Each structure stands twice: as C-alpha cells, then as structure tokens.
Amino acid sequence: MRTFSNLVKPYIAWMSVFIVVPMLLIILYAFTTVGNEVLPFKFTLDNFIKFFDPVFLRVLGKSLQVALITTVISILIGYPVAYFIANVKENIQTLLILLVTIPMWINMLVRTYAWISILSDNGLINSFLSKIGLPTVTMMYTDFAVVLGMVYNFLPFMILSIYTVLAKLDKALIAASYDLGANRIQTFIKVVFPLSLPGVISGITLVFLPAVSTFVIPKFLGGGNYMLIGNLIETQFITVGEWNFGSAISLIMAMIIMISMVITKKFDKNVEENNSSGGGRLW
Amino acid sequence: MVGIKKSRWLPVVVVGTILLFFYLPILILMIFSFNDSRSLTVWAGFSTQWYTQLFRSRDMMEAVMTSVSVALISTLISTFVGTLAAIGLSKSRKVVKEVVLQVNSLPILNPEIVTAIGFMLLFSAFTIQRGYTTMLLAHIAFSIPYVILSILPKLRLLDPNLAEAALDLGATPWQALIKVIVPQILPGIVSGALIAFTMSFDDFVISYFVTGNGVKNISILVYTMSRRINPTINALSTILVAIITIALVLINVLPMMKKKEKVSYE
Amino acid sequence: MRKLIQFKNIVKDFDGTLVLKGINLDIYENEFVTLLGPSGCGKTTLLRILGGFLEQTQGEVMFDQIEISKVPPYKREINTVFQRYALFPHMDVFDNIAFGLRIKKQSEEIIKQKVTKMLKLVGLEGYDHRAVTLLSGGQQQRVAIARALVNEPMVLLLDEPLGALDLKLRKEMQLELKKIQKEVGITFIYVTHDQEEALTMSDKIVVLNEGEIQQIGTPTDIYNEPENRFVADFIGESNILEGIMIDDYRVYFDDKEFECVDYGFNDNEEVDIVIRPEDLDIVPLDMGKLTGTVVSSLFKGVHYEIVVKTQDRHMIIHTTDDATVDQEVGLHFFPEDIHVMSKLGAY
Numbered sequence: 001m002r003t004f005s006n007l008v009k010p011y012i013a014w015m016s017v018f019i020v021v022p023m024l025l026i027i028l029y030a031f032t033t034v035g036n037e038v039l040p041f042k043f044t045l046d047n048f049i050k051f052f053d054p055v056f057l058r059v060l061g062k063s064l065q066v067a068l069i070t071t072v073i074s075i076l077i078g079y080p081v082a083y084f085i086a087n088v089k090e091n092i093q094t095l096l097i098l099l100v101t102i103p104m105w106i107n108m109l110v111r112t113y114a115w116i117s118i119l120s121d122n123g124l125i126n127s128f129l130s131k132i133g134l135p136t137v138t139m140m141y142t143d144f145a146v147v148l149g150m151v152y153n154f155l156p157f158m159i160l161s162i163y164t165v166l167a168k169l170d171k172a173l174i175a176a177s178y179d180l181g182a183n184r185i186q187t188f189i190k191v192v193f194p195l196s197l198p199g200v201i202s203g204i205t206l207v208f209l210p211a212v213s214t215f216v217i218p219k220f221l222g223g224g225n226y227m228l229i230g231n232l233i234e235t236q237f238i239t240v241g242e243w244n245f246g247s248a249i250s251l252i253m254a255m256i257i258m259i260s261m262v263i264t265k266k267f268d269k270n271v272e273e274n275n276s277s278g279g280g281r282l283w
Numbered sequence: 284m285v286g287i288k289k290s291r292w293l294p295v296v297v298v299g300t301i302l303l304f305f306y307l308p309i310l311i312l313m314i315f316s317f318n319d320s321r322s323l324t325v326w327a328g329f330s331t332q333w334y335t336q337l338f339r340s341r342d343m344m345e346a347v348m349t350s351v352s353v354a355l356i357s358t359l360i361s362t363f364v365g366t367l368a369a370i371g372l373s374k375s376r377k378v379v380k381e382v383v384l385q386v387n388s389l390p391i392l393n394p395e396i397v398t399a400i401g402f403m404l405l406f407s408a409f410t411i412q413r414g415y416t417t418m419l420l421a422h423i424a425f426s427i428p429y430v431i432l433s434i435l436p437k438l439r440l441l442d443p444n445l446a447e448a449a450l451d452l453g454a455t456p457w458q459a460l461i462k463v464i465v466p467q468i469l470p471g472i473v474s475g476a477l478i479a480f481t482m483s484f485d486d487f488v489i490s491y492f493v494t495g496n497g498v499k500n501i502s503i504l505v506y507t508m509s510r511r512i513n514p515t516i517n518a519l520s521t522i523l524v525a526i527i528t529i530a531l532v533l534i535n536v537l538p539m540m541k542k543k544e545k546v547s548y549e
Numbered sequence: 550m551r552k553l554i555q556f557k558n559i560v561k562d563f564d565g566t567l568v569l570k571g572i573n574l575d576i577y578e579n580e581f582v583t584l585l586g587p588s589g590c591g592k593t594t595l596l597r598i599l600g601g602f603l604e605q606t607q608g609e610v611m612f613d614q615i616e617i618s619k620v621p622p623y624k625r626e627i628n629t630v631f632q633r634y635a636l637f638p639h640m641d642v643f644d645n646i647a648f649g650l651r652i653k654k655q656s657e658e659i660i661k662q663k664v665t666k667m668l669k670l671v672g673l674e675g676y677d678h679r680a681v682t683l684l685s686g687g688q689q690q691r692v693a694i695a696r697a698l699v700n701e702p703m704v705l706l707l708d709e710p711l712g713a714l715d716l717k718l719r720k721e722m723q724l725e726l727k728k729i730q731k732e733v734g735i736t737f738i739y740v741t742h743d744q745e746e747a748l749t750m751s752d753k754i755v756v757l758n759e760g761e762i763q764q765i766g767t768p769t770d771i772y773n774e775p776e777n778r779f780v781a782d783f784i785g786e787s788n789i790l791e792g793i794m795i796d797d798y799r800v801y802f803d804d805k806e807f808e809c810v811d812y813g814f815n816d817n818e819e820v821d822i823v824i825r826p827e828d829l830d831i832v833p834l835d836m837g838k839l840t841g842t843v844v845s846s847l848f849k850g851v852h853y854e855i856v857v858k859t860q861d862r863h864m865i866i867h868t869t870d871d872a873t874v875d876q877e878v879g880l881h882f883f884p885e886d887i888h889v890m891s892k893l894g895a896y
Contacts, residue, residue: 003456004446005379008371011364011427012383018424019386022401025408081301084294096298098535103305105527107485109505110520114308117315117323124311124324152304159301213394216487216506230396237400237492247404250397257394444635447602450622451629452649452700462648466639 029247047248056232056249063229064256066143066218067211070150074207075200077151078158082199085159086166097163104156112149112220119145119221141223149217157206165199166192201264209257229253309524316517323514333518340515342504347519349415350500353490354483357422362476364423365430369471370464372431373438387428398425399492406493413495421493422483429482430475437471477534550577553703553736554599559608561594561760568594569605570760576704576738576753581730583739583747586757587783592740595757596706599738600629613703623652628697629706633713634689636681642668642692643677649700667695670729687718694729704736711746723749744784748772756780777890781823788824788864792889793817800889803839803861811889821890826867828886831855837879839864843872 030048032041050056085096103111118124119139126136139145169192177187215230222228227235229249236246316334320327337343372380390398402421406413445467449459465472487502494503501523505516554576561569569591576582584592597603598610601622609616617625628649636645643664650660668674671691676684681692690710697705707726711719727750730737741747747754748768756763756771756779764776775781778789792802797812802822814820834840841859848871855866857878864880872878 004374004460005371005376007367008375008379008383011368011371014364014424014427015383015386018402018405018420019389021408022398022405023389025404026397026401029404077301080297084298087294094535096302098531099302100305102528102531103309105481105485105531106309106524107487107502107505107520109487109502110312110516110523111308113505113516114312114520118308118311120324122324127324152308155301156305209394213396215396230394233396233400237403243404246400250400254393254397257392261392442633442635444631444633445637447600447622448629448631448635448637448696449648450602451600451627452696453623453652454648455623456621458652463637467637 026247026250029244030251031248033244047245048252050245051249051252059227059232060229060252062227063212066146066150066228067208069147070154070211071204071208073147073151074155074158075203078155078203079162079200082159082162082166085163086169093167097160100156100159108153109216109220111153112217115145115149115152115221116140119148140221141226143222145221146218146226146228149221150211150214153214153217154207154211158203161203161206162196162199165196169195201267205261205264208260212257213253312517313521313524316514316521318514321514323517333514337515337518342499343515343519346499346501346504349418349498350484350502353415353419353422353500354480357419357426357483358476358480361423361426361430361479362472365427365475365479366434366465366468366472368427369431369434369438370460370468373435373441387431390425390428391432395488396492399489402489403492413493414498415494417493417495418490418498418500421489422486425486425489426479426482429478430472433475433478434468434471437468441467550579552576553578553613554738555609555611556595556599557609557611559595559598559605559610561591561598561603562606568760569598571608572760572762574755574762574765576736578736579734581727581737581739581750581752583741583751583754584757585741585744585747585754585783586763587742589759590757591760592742592757593708596629596708596738596740599704600627600706601625626702627704627706628700628702629708630690630693630697630710632708632710634693634710636689636692636696638682641678641680642673642684645681645692646696646699648696653700663699664695667699670698670732671695672725686714687722690714690722694726698729698733702735704738705730707737707739709741710739711741711743719746726750748784756783758783774888775823775890778821778823778892781821781888781890786826786865786867788826788829788862790822790824790862792820792822794820794889798884800887803859805839807838807887808884809887809889810885811887814889814891819892821892823888823890824864824882824886825888826854826865827852828882829864829866829868830881831857831866831868831870831872832879832881834877834879837881839880841878841880843874843876843878846872846874 028041031043031045033044033046034040034042051060081100085093085100088096116123120126121136121138121140123140125139129136173191173195174187177191182190213230215228215234218226218228218231233246233249233253236242236249240246315323315326317329317331318327319330319332368383372383375383399421402417402424403413406417411417441464445463446459449463450456454462485502486500487506490500491503491506494500499507501519508516552575554574556572556574559569559572560567572591572595584595586592594603598605601617601620604618610618612625612627637648640648646664646667647660650663655663664677665674668676671694673688673691673695676688676692681689684692693710694705710726711722714722723746726737726739739747739750748771751768753765754768754771755765758779764771764780766774771780771784775784775787781787781789790802792800794811794814794817795801795806796816797814798809800807800809800811800820800822839859841857841864844856844858844863846853846855849867852867852869853871855868855872857864857866857880859880866880
C-alpha cells in the first residue's frame, strides 16, 4: 500500500543528513587541506601520504597485531566455553548465557576501569604476590594489560555467536555420525566443528572490528603513551586539531575493516556452500 | 547432547573460570565502593561515605541526569521513527528497501569512532554548538538503525493481508497501523527500544566526540576522571550494576514464570 | 435486478506486464459471481481493484452508479475474505468479528448482539473468546466470513477462501457458503481456480485467461456451451478436435461429415469442436459413428474412464460400462453432443 510505504520517507531524509552527509564529510576532509578564503578546501593526497610514515605505520601494525592476538585468544577460550554451555540442560543454558550477557550490559568504561585496581603495581595481584613473598610484576601499561582488557570486553561476543550456532545444531546429525561409526572426537572434528564455523566467523568479526578501533582500553590499561589507531584518530581530532589527517586515518581504517569484512564474508560463504548438504543456514 | 563429554569436571572448571574472570573485577569494584579509605586496593573497613559523596557531587548527578534523559528521549524518538520507517520499508519497492537498508547498516558496520567523527564533522559543518542537543541528535541517529533491524524480521513474518483486512473492515491507515500492525510487531519494537536505550546509556565514543560545553554523560565522566581515581565511580558503578542486574533478571525470569502459569492454567 | 458493479474497460499494468487487458463486466445485486481462471489470469487483481487495494491503470469501476477508483478501501461498502483469512492473531474470535463495528464506534451492546448473530450464522456459537490461532482452518474460515459479513456490506469478496482446506472440508464449506449467501442476500464475488467449486456455487461464472474474459455465463452455459477451446479445456475434461464447418448444421472432422446443431458460421470455416467424455458411448463396431481400439480403461468410482484410439486421435470416454483393452469398438454420439466453437476465440 502506497500509504504505508510513505512512512519511510521522513527517515530517508533523516538518514541522508545523519548517515550519508557525515560519510561524505569524512571523505571530503580526508582529501583536502585547509585552503584560502575563496576556496576553503583544497584537494590533496598529502593526508594519506603522511600516514605512510613509519611512525604511523607502526601504530597501524600494532593495532592489527593486538586485535589479532585478542581474536585468537577469544576463539581459544570462547569455543570451549560455548561448546560446554551448549551441552548442558536447557534451563542451565539459559542461565549461563544470561550470566555471559550481563557484563556486556555494564558500561564498558566501568568494566575496564575495574581492572586498573587489579593490575596496578600496588593492585590486588601484586599485593597478593608480595604477601606470599613473591616478587611483584608490572602489568599496567603493557601489551598484556591491553590484550587482557580487550579479551575481557569482547570475549562474550565470541562465546555468544559460537553458542548460537552450536545450540541450533541438529542433534540428529551427531546421532547419524555415531551411527556411521564415528567416535566422539571424530564426530566433533568431522561434523560439529565444520558446522559451527559460521559462528566462529561471525565471532571473529564481532571481536576483531571493535578491537582494531577501540581507544578507551589502550588509554586506560596501556597508559597515555600507548598508541593504537583509535588513539591516533582521537588525538588528531581532540588534541592536535588535525581534522584532515584524522579523517584520512579514519578512512584508511574503514577501508581495512571493509576489506576484512569482505574476506570473512567470502570465507563464510565458502563454509556455507560446503555445509549446504548438512545444516543449511545455521542462524 | 553434542559430541565429546568424557569428563564431568572439565566443563565446570572451564565455564566457572570464565565466569569468575567476567565477574571478579566487577565484584572487586563493588566491594571497594564500600571501602572506608580512598584506596582501591587496601581494605580499610566498611563505610558508605562514597555513596554520600556521590549524591553530593554535582558533576556526578548532572552526568547521571544527562545519561538518563538522553537515553530516555533518544529511545522514545528513535523507536517511534524506526518503527514507522521499518513499516514503510516493508511495504516499499525492492530497490528502495535495498538502498535504505544498505545505508542504514553503515553505522552498524563502521567502527564507532568513524561514526563519531562523522557526526562531529557534520555538526561543525552546520556550525551547531556542540552540547546536549548534539549528543541527543547523535544518539537518536545511531539508535534508529538498530531499531529498524530488530523490527524488520517481525514484519517479514506478518501476513501482508492483515493491514488490508483492517482497511477492508473500515479502519483508516492510521487505525490499521495502531490496532493491527503495531500489536503484531510489538516484541520487535520492545527489543528495539531496549537496544536503543542500552546503546545510548552505555555510549562513550560517540558522545565523547559530539559533546561540548561541559555536558558530560556517565561514560565521559568516568573517562575524564580515570586519571584521578576515586571510589565515587565505584559507588556509581555499583548502583548501575545493581539496576541492570535486577532489570535483566526481571526481563528474563518474568516471561519464564508467565509461561509456567499458562501451562498450569491449561 | 439492479446493476451494482460495473467494470468499464479495466486495464492493469504491473511494471510493463499487462495483467488485465480491458475488462468489461457487470455484476448485479444478490448474485453469486465467480471469477474463474488459472493462476496468473488476473482474477485476484480484478478483485483487489474492486476492494480498493490496487488501482487500475485505465478504466472505471462503478459501484452503485458512482465511480469509486479514488475511494480508499475503508470507505467502500465492500468486505473481503482473504486468501489465508488474515485474522488478527492478537485478538480472540469475538474481537476479530467486532473489529469493524468498533471502528464505526457502535455501542458494545449492539456489537454483542450482532457478533452473536454472526457466530450463529457461521455455526461458531460459544466460540467468542477462543484464540483465533488455536482454531482449525475451517473455523478460521468461518470467523473470517463472520468478520466481513457483520459489517453488512453490499458486496462480499472472497479470494480463494477454500484453498487452504482439505477436500472434504472444502466441499462442506462450498455448500455452506452458498447457504450463507442466500441467507444474507448480498452479492458474493468469489475468486477461484477450481472449476468444480465454480460450477457448484455460482449463479454466474466469469472465465478469465491472460487478463481477458473468455466467457460469462451460468454454470450450465459454461459447461455445455463453451465459447472457445480455452473454456472447453479448462472446464471439465474434453475431447477437443479441429474441424471445418461445411454449412449450417454440417461439420467435417476426422475424414467424415457429421450432423450437428450449430449454425451461423462462415462456409468452410475452420473450427474447434468439443465432445464431452460423458456424451460419448461405446457401441458395437458397426453401430459407431467413429471406430477405434480400446487403449486403457480405469475405474473412477462412479464411471470408467476409457481411452479409445481412433484413426486420428485418442478419445476419452466416461461410461458406466467397462470395455476390454485392445477390443475394436464403435463410438456413438448425438448431433447435439457436438459443440462447435469459433477459432477466433476470445470474447
């Protein structure tokens, strides 16, 4: 009905202003520099060229490295946890999933902030260590603290997305596998794990993307000098006031993320095609 | 039961450890909100002084008010606009639908910081003074896509003839919307509103870039205070955690109890 | 009888596809009219135009002498029973039926009376507060009918309402619908692709194909006097042959000349000829107007369906006597059993 389809029109107008225009502005800023009074914008590629300085490339490399490590750790911990949760009685599953979900609803800054008092030099871990006569360890403002903070914040996404797939897995497939003579481990390797890959992949997206772009966790747990790409962008906008360069960095980051999304999507599709005889769409 | 289940204790240990990992920091945070000293690591006895200070602190109370009012207003507006937009989309031509959904998904796929600087550039381009209004506008803007995405699947399940049946029986399009379509997609609207509320209430990155003039929400306050660590933050966090836990438990337990009631009634 | 609805040269174009190609149709008061045709013939489109859910590309729709194309559905004195009923799942039976009355702000007392009366009419007394989602298909069907009729429309539109029901229930509902229509005395416009349903219930059948009306007539007319090959083929089983009309009352096919009752064609015009299977009779070889060999015989419950291979074709015969396969037989029919149709086809 025409009448109802008209309802989308106000939102199209709103969306143009609040989604399309901001995107265009970022692109505009990224490709220009502050000009003169007649032409406030001057086209340039300098902002991008500037980024290829080793200093900034190292920041990018570090961000990717930290995000990657966080993602791998999240899979290694998240998969078994999701697997075990998917295997208990249904009402306990609901309870455990609720328990995994609750921290996600609590302000991320508060949760990250909580770690400071645990990790700091005179924090809980170190007071405990010195109490039992062991040497203290510096943990705050290290890569360890940053990765820990990221795993702490993003691991629930991994657990939930793997769990969703495992919980919906057709139990008949496992029975069929046993019936055909596969033992538990073979069944897991040949049936359960391949079918749960879509969950792992969506988990990777949910962990890797925020991990690459966050600037709060490195700031809290890595200290003021700890620079990841998110911090670099923040600095450009908030401290330095280099909006053009900041926009260029954002654009580069957005591109990297788009590319990694396309790659995972493609991988996802391959997995699904391989699975088409098995489970079909799993979520 | 899926696959391997040899040992009974391994799952308990693994899941238990992870839950401990999730809750221990929060628990410690809550415990030290009752500490008698300023220290966040050395226990000096029980006290509620940080709670008293929290309620006396104008900064804190203002931040709470900002967070709550922005979340409430942005939820109300984004749910309303998002619901109408979703209904409109479900009846739109395929091309319109695809384009709108594509654009709509941008803020969801983009890193928050990119969305945030987009808003910042937008407000500065239109020379809008950054402050409460810009924060509110930004929150409405980033919530609507989530509202739409949580309502659309419900609309897809809706019999397309239902709205027509209402019109056929004499309802005006608006009446059909209110009396037939909205009640049918209500679960989607409610979950959309919940998502919008929590997204807004917990937001830091976007608020941080679009605010100004000393307007702060709770997240921004925590961020700016992190260098001068202060147990009032623990006190505030404890209250928030308590509220969220109670709300989540109610949301998850009430439907279960209702279901049980129904079963016993039948 | 009063002319209630007039479709005048209705054309409907869906993004370049002509779904209706100039429909002219009059519908009278108290008629049970069926729009019959295969899926995609435009019958539902025509119904939706009348209901106000679609607007025609060209042409006029007159309702009680007034052009109504621009009148929104909620202002039309027409109600619809939708294909899958479209009952409001969040309301019980009573509230579903009362929906239209409540929109019109009638008093709850009157609503109660009217709904109760309707529930009785459709045989669902006492179902007031059942959840519609828990009703069977047939019961949902009845609620949908009651919900439409309670508004006392001048016309009730039914869009393949029995399609989702099983065969036995469908037969019951056919009779019931006819009964209800007689009782409330309003026009029913019924869309179906099921020719048997159309023949059972209708006062008037409109056969549609590819957006054009093929024939309008009573069930008997349509069955006995199909106007073209499409109608003959669509309604019931037929033997359709090609022949030449030599002269009035004389037709030539399968290398023979036959006496018939049709006239008014051009001399030597090429025509289509229909002979219904039940009009053919198996007789001894020397008594047949045509001869052939029995290919198969199937018992169909009431009759046998026998296929006989004649010189030029296979003929289907419905008869109560069995025949032996491979037997040489004669086929007999009377002049009035031959039905000659112009090849020019459409109306």
